[in-house]
Amino acid sequence: MTRLTFSDAPHDIWIVAETIDGQLTPLTKELTYGARMSADMMGFYVKVALLGSNVSELAAELFPVGADRVYVIDDARLKDFSSDMWTQALSDLFAAQSPEFVLFGATSIGAAIAPRLAQRFGAGLISNCISLKIDDFDRCFIGRRNVYGDEYYEVMSTAGSKSHFATVLPDTFGEPYPDASRSGEVENIEVDLNQIVERVKSLGSTPYELPHKKLKQARRIVSVGRQVGDVEVAKSLAQSLRAEFAGARESIDEGYIDEDRVIGITGERVAPELYIALGIRGDTQHLFGMKDARYVVAVYPESDAPMLKHADAAIVDDPAKVAKELMQLLHK
Amino acid sequence: MRIIVCIKQILDPRGLTVNRKAEKVFVNREEYLIDPASKAALEAAESFKGANAEVIAISIGPARVDEALREAMARGADRSILIRSDEPLDAFVVANLLAAAIDKIGDVDLVLCGDRSLDTACGEVAPRLAEALNLPSILNAAKIEIKEDSLTATVRQSGFLNVESKLPAVVAIMAEAFTGKHASAWRLIDAYKKWSVETWSTSDFGLSAEDLHPLATKKEVAFPPERQFGTQVKNAKELMMMLKRERIMSNE
Numbered sequence: 001m002t003r004l005t006f007s008d009a010p011h012d013i014w015i016v017a018e019t020i021d022g023q024l025t026p027l028t029k030e031l032t033y034g035a036r037m038s039a040d041m042m043g044f045y046v047k048v049a050l051l052g053s054n055v056s057e058l059a060a061e062l063f064p065v066g067a068d069r070v071y072v073i074d075d076a077r078l079k080d081f082s083s084d085m086w087t088q089a090l091s092d093l094f095a096a097q098s099p100e101f102v103l104f105g106a107t108s109i110g111a112a113i114a115p116r117l118a119q120r121f122g123a124g125l126i127s128n129c130i131s132l133k134i135d136d137f138d139r140c141f142i143g144r145r146n147v148y149g150d151e152y153y154e155v156m157s158t159a160g161s162k163s164h165f166a167t168v169l170p171d172t173f174g175e176p177y178p179d180a181s182r183s184g185e186v187e188n189i190e191v192d193l194n195q196i197v198e199r200v201k202s203l204g205s206t207p208y209e210l211p212h213k214k215l216k217q218a219r220r221i222v223s224v225g226r227q228v229g230d231v232e233v234a235k236s237l238a239q240s241l242r243a244e245f246a247g248a249r250e251s252i253d254e255g256y257i258d259e260d261r262v263i264g265i266t267g268e269r270v271a272p273e274l275y276i277a278l279g280i281r282g283d284t285q286h287l288f289g290m291k292d293a294r295y296v297v298a299v300y301p302e303s304d305a306p307m308l309k310h311a312d313a314a315i316v317d318d319p320a321k322v323a324k325e326l327m328q329l330l331h332k
Numbered sequence: 333m334r335i336i337v338c339i340k341q342i343l344d345p346r347g348l349t350v351n352r353k354a355e356k357v358f359v360n361r362e363e364y365l366i367d368p369a370s371k372a373a374l375e376a377a378e379s380f381k382g383a384n385a386e387v388i389a390i391s392i393g394p395a396r397v398d399e400a401l402r403e404a405m406a407r408g409a410d411r412s413i414l415i416r417s418d419e420p421l422d423a424f425v426v427a428n429l430l431a432a433a434i435d436k437i438g439d440v441d442l443v444l445c446g447d448r449s450l451d452t453a454c455g456e457v458a459p460r461l462a463e464a465l466n467l468p469s470i471l472n473a474a475k476i477e478i479k480e481d482s483l484t485a486t487v488r489q490s491g492f493l494n495v496e497s498k499l500p501a502v503v504a505i506m507a508e509a510f511t512g513k514h515a516s517a518w519r520l521i522d523a524y525k526k527w528s529v530e531t532w533s534t535s536d537f538g539l540s541a542e543d544l545h546p547l548a549t550k551k552e553v554a555f556p557p558e559r560q561f562g563t564q565v566k567n568a569k570e571l572m573m574m575l576k577r578e579r580i581m582s583n584e
């Protein structure tokens with residue numbers, strides 16, 4: 001294993017950029033901006049590794065959000081994400097530059113390459129951070145991650161490692177405030193990818209359905225009551241959210257759900273991460289079944305419904321209308 | 333064909349009460365279970381049992397992990413190995429130990445892990461292990477099929493995608509792939525009465541102190557703010573913002 005070694009001189013924070021449809025992802029800009037805030041306190045530089053095909057012109061967009069230097073690896077073989085190609089290209093870059101702190105997005109790309117590179121270089125890694133800072137005393141990352149869904153957090157430290165990696169979830173640093181007057185340098189890097197053969201080949205998309213989850217194990221539930229308005233909209237919302245569909249007892253009479261999908265004292269007791277109650281009034285018999293949900297959203301047309309008082313987010317409105325709008329926002 | 337399944341044992345969250353106000357996690361009932369993603373990996377391995385496959389379950393942890401490995405045998409594993417460690421672990425150390433154990437076993441065609449464990453959900457072990465073994469890794473898999481020396485997996489991206497790789501490979505199976513099948517009752521009895529769990533030690537592999545030293549450590553636990561019930565939200569847009577802030581939509 002090749003560990004990275006460093007000089008004592010002030011160092012830098014790196015970001016591994018991602019693009020989608022030829023544009024930088026919002027998360028890439030957020031990470032750059034977050035790195036900038038830490039870098040200003042520590043006297044570090046912010047450097048970005050930008051990989052892809054025809055990505056060079058995107059480098060300029062990284063300076064206003066905080067980059068000092070962008071290392072561009074522009075290669076046709078990096079066009080679509082490939083774990084082996086990206087790992088090798090970054091590995092060559094890191095071996096030459098010895099980055100001390102590296103931020104990846106907590107995305108499918110970050111999940112595939114950050115652990116591999118961390119293993120290769122013997123770096124401490126904190127995955128899926130929801131907050132992250134550099135500790136200037138121990139010179140390491142201190143980051144928070146969720147445990148058991150979102151029940152509580154663990155505060156992790158990479159103290160003692162020579163290099164420090166993190167994958168970071170969106171909204172950790174917040175929306176960047178770009179500074180149009182900032183500028184920086186671009187360096188084009190050549191890496192030799194000829195020796196690399198991607199070992200995992202894509203065969204294209206395929207229809208597939210995961211095994212049906214029992215209500216009890218569902219992570220998300222969209223639940224309907226008599227006042228849902230339009231049950232089909234509620235069903236589509238469940239599908240977009242990859243949520244299970246359920247309801248209050250009265251919904252059986254309306255033909256919205258079957259007996260085995262009732263939540264409450266005479267039905268299932270559930271504890272999902274997200275429970276969206278659409279048009280459910282929230283009588284005690286129903287509340288009994290869902291009070292262990294981690295986060296409850298209730299939409300009901302009348303403001304006196306008990307369900308609203310038991311929700312973390314309560315909307316007094318037509319449930320089908322809100323469900324439709326939510327779906328549009330999801331697909332954006 | 334030889335298949336390794338990596339099993340993580342976790343504290344059963346149903347025995348926990350999280351008190352945000354007191355900033356404490358109360359363990360009312362200390363019970364452990366096989367992490368759901370590891371269980372899905374076991375189930376995926378079991379589907380190859382007819383095809384002359386030997387399934388070996390491995391777990392790293394303290395003595396109590398014995399129970400998880402017996403359950404793994406009840407769920408189809410032919411052999412199980414506990415790498416006994418009472419030290420704090422991180423994914424770096426776990427991957428180093430698993431890689432060393434897999435090398436020692438030899439002739440391994442397929443390594444299955446869970447994609448992300450239920451407790452820490454870091455999802456690091458599979459790609460780290462693939463790196464340590466210099467093998468390709470396939471993450472987020474829902475289904476796998478084996479044809480001679482290659483493997484096809486259905487993986488979740490935004491939709492589903494088929495991918496192909498030569499064997500040997502490391503595949504991470506997502507918890508959602510589990511069909512909910514129970515262990516067979518007679519295997520469960522045999523797992524306790526007839527079969528045994530092999531116990532190995534972390535010093536069996538000639539790993540350096542550095543390889544056994546965690547690079548990420550837990551400092552403390554922290555808590556989200558107390559819940560505010562009945563918070564009025566104006567519309568879907570505001571709701572979406574709240575869900576994002578609460579990170580309910582972050583894992584899309």
Ligand SMILES: Cc1cc2nc3c(=O)[nH]c(=O)nc-3n(C[C@H](O)[C@H](O)[C@H](O)COP(=O)(O)OP(=O)(O)OC[C@H]3O[C@@H](n4cnc5c(N)ncnc54)[C@H](O)[C@@H]3O)c2cc1C
Binds near residue numbers: 226247
């Ligand atoms: C023994 C028992 C067990 C039950 N178990 C369950 C359970 O496990 N799960 C569950 O969801 N429900 C259960 N219920 C039913 C529960 O009390 C509510 O009726 C139901 O949850 C409300 O569904 P909703 O919100 O869709 O109905 P909504 O129509 O939104 O609201 C129904 C509420 O409004 C009142 N209401 C509605 N229409 C009228 C009307 N025309 N005139 C007067 N009042 C009206 C009803 O009294 C009820 O309280 C149980 C009831 C009993 C008595």
Ligand SMILES: Nc1ncnc2c1ncn2[C@@H]1O[C@H](COP(=O)(O)O)[C@@H](O)[C@H]1O
Binds near residue numbers: 446453455
């Ligand atoms: N201590 C361990 N022993 C064996 N396998 C493990 C261990 N920890 C994690 N794994 C494997 O790695 C998967 C993902 O765990 P994690 O990387 O912690 O999210 C688990 O489902 C297991 O398959």
